[in-house]
Amino acid sequence: MxxxxxxxxxxxxxxxxxxxxxxxxxxxxLGWVVGNAGLIGTIVIIIISHVIAVxxxxxxxxxxxxxxIGAGGIYYVLSRSMGIPIGGSIGIALYVGTAxxxxxxxxxxxxxxxxxxxxxxxxxxxxxTGSIALLLLTALAIKSTSTAxxxxxxxxxxxxxxxxxxxxxxxxxxxxxxxxxxxxGSVPLETVFAIFFPAVxxxxxxxxxxxxxxxxxxxxxxxxxxxxxxxLIVYIGLAIFIATHVNTAILKSDYNILIKISxxxxxxxxxxxxxxxxxxLGGILGGPRILQAMSIxxxxxxxxxxxxxxxxxxxxxxxxxxxIAEAGILIGELDVIARVVSMFYLTAYGFINISYFLESWANxxxxxxxxxxxxxxxxxxxxxxxxxxxxxxxxxxxxxxxxTGLYFMLERKEVKLQSSDIWKSVWENIVNKGxxxxxxxxxxxxxxxxxxxxxxxxxxxxxxxxxxSKVVSSHTGIVTNFKLILDKDDKIPLKKSEQIDxxxxxxxLKIFGRQVKVDNLYKGITNIxxxxxxxxxxxxxxxxxxPKGLEESKEYEEMTETLLHLDFNLLYLDFDxxxxxxNYNSVDLWWRETDSKNAEMMLNIARFxxxxxxxxxxxxxxxxxxxxxxNSTIIHAKILKLVENLRVNVxxxxxxxxxxxxxxxxxxxxxxxxxxxxxxGIPNYKxxxxxxxxxxxxxxxxTIGSTLMVKAANNFNELDLDFIKNx
Numbered sequence: 001m002x003x004x005x006x007x008x009x010x011x012x013x014x015x016x017x018x019x020x021x022x023x024x025x026x027x028x029x030l031g032w033v034v035g036n037a038g039l040i041g042t043i044v045i046i047i048i049s050h051v052i053a054v055x056x057x058x059x060x061x062x063x064x065x066x067x068x069i070g071a072g073g074i075y076y077v078l079s080r081s082m083g084i085p086i087g088g089s090i091g092i093a094l095y096v097g098t099a100x101x102x103x104x105x106x107x108x109x110x111x112x113x114x115x116x117x118x119x120x121x122x123x124x125x126x127x128x129t130g131s132i133a134l135l136l137l138t139a140l141a142i143k144s145t146s147t148a149x150x151x152x153x154x155x156x157x158x159x160x161x162x163x164x165x166x167x168x169x170x171x172x173x174x175x176x177x178x179x180x181x182x183x184x185g186s187v188p189l190e191t192v193f194a195i196f197f198p199a200v201x202x203x204x205x206x207x208x209x210x211x212x213x214x215x216x217x218x219x220x221x222x223x224x225x226x227x228x229x230x231x232l233i234v235y236i237g238l239a240i241f242i243a244t245h246v247n248t249a250i251l252k253s254d255y256n257i258l259i260k261i262s263x264x265x266x267x268x269x270x271x272x273x274x275x276x277x278x279x280x281l282g283g284i285l286g287g288p289r290i291l292q293a294m295s296i297x298x299x300x301x302x303x304x305x306x307x308x309x310x311x312x313x314x315x316x317x318x319x320x321x322x323x324i325a326e327a328g329i330l331i332g333e334l335d336v337i338a339r340v341v342s343m344f345y346l347t348a349y350g351f352i353n354i355s356y357f358l359e360s361w362a363n364x365x366x367x368x369x370x371x372x373x374x375x376x377x378x379x380x381x382x383x384x385x386x387x388x389x390x391x392x393x394x395x396x397x398x399x400x401x402x403x404t405g406l407y408f409m410l411e412r413k414e415v416k417l418q419s420s421d422i423w424k425s426v427w428e429n430i431v432n433k434g435x436x437x438x439x440x441x442x443x444x445x446x447x448x449x450x451x452x453x454x455x456x457x458x459x460x461x462x463x464x465x466x467x468x469s470k471v472v473s474s475h476t477g478i479v480t481n482f483k484l485i486l487d488k489d490d491k492i493p494l495k496k497s498e499q500i501d502x503x504x505x506x507x508x509l510k511i512f513g514r515q516v517k518v519d520n521l522y523k524g525i526t527n528i529x530x531x532x533x534x535x536x537x538x539x540x541x542x543x544x545x546x547p548k549g550l551e552e553s554k555e556y557e558e559m560t561e562t563l564l565h566l567d568f569n570l571l572y573l574d575f576d577x578x579x580x581x582x583n584y585n586s587v588d589l590w591w592r593e594t595d596s597k598n599a600e601m602m603l604n605i606a607r608f609x610x611x612x613x614x615x616x617x618x619x620x621x622x623x624x625x626x627x628x629x630x631n632s633t634i635i636h637a638k639i640l641k642l643v644e645n646l647r648v649n650v651x652x653x654x655x656x657x658x659x660x661x662x663x664x665x666x667x668x669x670x671x672x673x674x675x676x677x678x679x680x681g682i683p684n685y686k687x688x689x690x691x692x693x694x695x696x697x698x699x700x701x702x703t704i705g706s707t708l709m710v711k712a713a714n715n716f717n718e719l720d721l722d723f724i725k726n727x
Contacts, residue, residue: 006214013213013223015152016282020202021231022159023279024108027272028255028334029195030235031242035251037192038181039243043236045193050232052387053200055380056349057228058372059356060207061221066359066368072293073207073286074352079297082355088299089406090351091290093399094204097344098287099321102280103328104198104337106130109276111334115256116269123332130329137277138322141284142315151281155274162271163234167241168263175247183248194391195335197342199235202279203228204286204345212289212311221370283325288317299410342391346384347399353380362429448604448716450477450569451537454511455525455544457483461575463505468573468581468708469543470509471615474608478537481506483515484524493517522559529563539568546574546701546709551694561687569601570682570711574701581706582676584614589650589679590668591624591639598681599642599719601712605679607648618676620650625667627657642719665700672704682711 006012034042063077072079074094079087110129114120119129140151182189203224213219246257254260262268292314295305304317328337357377359366388396450473456465469479483501485494494517501513518524525544533539542563550556563570587609589602609615622643626635632654639652655667662670672678685693701707 007212007219008214009219009223011152013207013219014227015156016278016285017203017207017224017227018230019152019155019159019275019278020282021200021227022234023199023202023275024105024272024334025196025199025338026235026238027162027258027268027275028108028111029338030199030238031246031251031257032255033192033196034239034242034246035248036182036186037189038179038183038186039239040180041182041189041192042239042243045189045196046232046235046239048193048383048387049197049200050228052197052346052349052380052383053203053228053231054225055376055383056352057203057224059353059377059380061224062368062370062372063356063359064207064220064368065217065370066366071212071296072290074204074348075290075293078351078355079299082351082358084297084299085407085410086351088294088297088410089403090348091294091299092406093344093403094348095287095290095294095321096324097201097341097348098204098283098290099324100328100337100344101198101201101341102134102283102287102321102325103130103331104334104341105276105280105283106133106325106329107332107334107337109133109273109280111255112259112269112272112276127330127332130332131326133277133280134322134325134329137281137284138318141281141288141318142313152278155278158267158270158274162262162268163238165262165264165267165271166238166258169245169261170263171245171261173246173250173257173261174244178243179248186252190391191339193387194339194342197387198338198345200228200231201341201345202231202282207286217369280325284318284321287321288314291317291320298413339392339395343388343395343399346388346391347403350381350384350388353377353384357381448540448601450474450479450541450608451533451539452477452479452541452543452571453529453532453539454479454481455484455542456481461577461580464575464580465543465545465573466505466509466511467614470511471612472541472543472571472605472608474611478512478539479509480512480514480532480539482525482528483513484521485515485517486519486521487517488519491519520555522553522555526559526562529566529568540713540715541569541571543571543573546572546697546707547694548574548698548701551691551698557687557690560690564711567713567715569713569716570709572682572709574707574709576704576706579676579705582674584676585618586674586676587615587618587620587679588672588675588677589620589622590664590672590681591622592664592681592683593627594683595681596718597712597714597716598710600716601710602679602681603643603648603650605708605710606650609677610648620648621653622650623653623655623667623671625655625657625664627661629658632656665696668700669703675705678704678707680707680709682709 030042033045037045060074060077072091075087075091077087078090107126107130110126110133111121113129113133114125119125207220207224242251242258245261250257259265259268259272291300291304292307294300295302295317304314304320306316307313308315328340331337354377357374360374360377385396388399452469452473454465454469456462466479466481469481473479481501494515499514499516501515503513505511506513516524516528518527525542529539529542547553547556587606589599589606591599591602595602606620609618610620622639624635624639626632635654636652643650643652653671655671657667668678668680682693697709
């Protein structure tokens with residue numbers, strides 16, 4: 001195997017990061033920032049920028065010491081913690097931002113170079129100079145990354161000499177009064193911040209080299225934070241020096257003032273050219289490695305994943321970086337490019353910070369050796385998007401729209417990694433804390449939130465039972481369908497993984513599918529009803545098909561008795577295989593004096609039915625059989641009040657049955673013969689009367705459409721339907 005050259009903390013992280021931080025903005029725009037924002041305003045801008053840089057640096061450093069860091073830097077971290085869709089979308093944005101930052105540095109270089117050699121100060125002149133510089137730097141990167149890294153030491157020395165030259169420079173431009181705050185005619189602070197912010201984004205240059213480091217877990221935290229800290233000291237120190245040595249009017253108009261006030265101008269020029277070129281070189285080295293890593297993960301076309309030479313140099317990815325950077329150079333205006341770069345980096349940094357916060361909050365396996373407080377990641381996330389909102393809300397919306405579009409594109413590609421992402425841990429943590437809260441609040445009279453255990457087998461009409469169960473459970477309820485596999489001989493149960501049924505039928509309806517082996521169907525149902533569920537959202541409803549043909553079954557009778565004893569709500573659907581649910585436009589609720597609990601459950605079901613898209617145009621009737629000589633107006637008013645309390649819009653129909661005394665089921669045959677779905681309460685009866693009840697109900701089902709039989713548990717309120725005592 002060919003041994004690849006690897007870099008340490010100083011050469012691989014600290015130096016490229018610091019050179020990018022002390023780059024074009026420091027030399028070409030810091031004076032302008034001080035002139036427009038004042039000394040206090042500048043320090044505030046520097047501090048806010050570094051709050052974002054420090055929190056992001058801390059977050060990425062902590063994550064880097066927990067996970068194996070591969071090539072791709074920040075993309076690698078995000079994709080392994082938050083998953084490919086988010087990691088990939090942010091990685092693409094970061095890659096494009098890095099490519100545009102190269103344009104930023106080279107346009108800054110062109111301004112200084114052209115001014116020094118008097119080559120023209122027009123946009124076209126900057127474009128030509130910038131393009132030539134880009135071509136030469138790209139050629140250097142293709143030839144040897146190692147050579148490019150070594151050149152950085154000379155550039156770092158030039159920057160140090162230039163800063164010394166500036167500090168020992170002339171005082172002839174010193175102001176009479178130091179402006180602490182923005183003066184009249186200054187550019188808005190939001191614009192000043194947007195142009196300054198790319199100065200602190202340089203710390204990602206070292207992280208992007210993660211695949212070329214000897215020990216990324218050690219080098220990334222130390223090198224990144226040291227570069228940010230040194231950069232903060234230099235920027236605040238230089239801002240104070242500029243404010244005390246140059247008057248505001250000159251600072252606002254002269255981008256080359258640092259050269260003019262320096263002790264030895266060539267040293268500053270060397271520093272400017274070295275810093276801008278090294279910053280651009282950092283992007284040229286780091287950007288392609290991000291794209292190469294994404295291509296290896298199949299996020300971007302695989303052609304960009306191919307490398308050349310013993311160090312697997314990402315030449316194909318470098319060519320694309322060259323093209324994007326050239327497009328930025330053709331824009332030709334440093335301030336415009338700076339604002340574009342700011343939005344890309346702020347978006348990426350926001351997600352880096354929230355990635356750390358979620359990892360530390362939700363993932364029990366997150367054990368970094370570099371530990372920081374959890375709130376640091378949240379602070380960084382809020383700071384990033386707060387600043388974006390303040391800077392340019394339209395640009396923020398555009399950046400988020402781009403990230404969202406990339407996210408859904410990658411979601412559809414269904415790119416998977418061997419490593420798991422953080423979202424599973426996040427949801428598990430939320431569910432866990434939610435279950436604890438729910439368990440602590442025990443309220444028998446709370447609104448019914450169905451948690452249904454459904455028993456159904458694969459059949460031509462199963463989907464209708466599944467659909468109705470989902471309708472009855474509403475938006476917040478849970479449905480778990482159990483497929484019982486009768487196996488009297490094989491005593492070996494299915495493995496846990498085999499018990500989970502993830503077929504598309506269940507997935508589309510958001511129903512949990514389970515399958516278990518049983519040696520007896522009725523005992524299987526009883527066992528599941530007795531043991532299935534977990535604290536906080538225990539199942540409260542059993543739903544299954546109506547038991548035709550089981551009238552004489554002693555086992556079915558015992559099962560029913562157990563379910564009643566366990567105090568489940570019971571729902572039995574007799575499905576009309578011919579009419580199905582018709583046009584989904586009519587539902588009848590049948591009430592009698594004994595349906596005091598069933599009535600409330602039926603109204604809840606009616607409310608859920610009306611919220612379902614298929615049933616939203618349905619008309620619902622409450623039919624009450626008046627077997628006694630009670631004024632129909634009184635009954636209607638009482639039922640109307642009950643219905644209004646449960647917020648259900650229904651038609652109320654009172655059936656006078658004092659004289660004829662027509663049997664209840666016969667009335668249902670008359671009034672609900674063409675109804676799409678009929679709800680009937682199961683009365684209280686002795687278990688030994690079950691056979692008689694089932695036979696009688698079977699006869700009813702021969703003449704009406706699909707019917708849902710309802711038996712409410714004791715936690716439902718008793719609606720007062722005894723109108724005789726109230727008459």
